Amino acid sequence: MNILVVDDSRTMRDLVSRELRKDGYDVETSEDGVDALDKIGSFSPAVIITDLNMPRMDGLELTKALRARAETKYVPIIFLTTESGDELRRAAREAGATGWIVKPFDGPKLLAAVRRVSS
Template identity: 50%
Template sequence: MTLTVLAVDDSRTMRDMIRLALVPNGFSVHVAEDGLDGLDVLSGLAPDVIITDINMPRMDGFGFIDAVRAQEDHRATPILVLTTESAADLKMRARNAGATGWIVKPFDPGKLVKALHMVTG
């Protein structure tokens, strides 16, 4: 079964790394450059899981998670935060916004694949 992933990150390098980690493992990967772009891409997509950065221009990860959770179709879609941040208060804020999990960059590709399989169960 192919899992569809939406990866939202303002870093082209990070988007490429996510794609390189996931595509060979059978994932279909769609990317967006920030929260607003992510919402545009999401409008035509039914992802099994969403990966988002926190620090992005135009709309950050918190705003993006809030906007996704406000949509009926995506209330239960798992959202993993992939960021350089590791502060407990930010993790709590992300959880309160509706994030499913938190992965700190730089990420281990194998662990990312495992985490995605865990949250999509």
């Protein structure tokens, strides 16, 4: 299964990717929403994991853009962010987010969330 990891931190992209690959997932990474939208067509992710705060296009804008596209309208989107406020969670849910995980993340919890949204 393909998973797209979107985060402006190379370290975070590497950590999340390593955890997912250990569990057998195919992973592509993007540094922000603009980069993610460029890669979507050739990668066709089954799940998208995105940070909230990123340059050029943040996670909320990315989620809205993904929900507006036929090919990604129903792809599960999990936010992986340092933010934990209820307002931001509500905004993400309204934009179309499927899940929310607060950094630092726990590997088994991340994998459980991916399995939950992709089943």
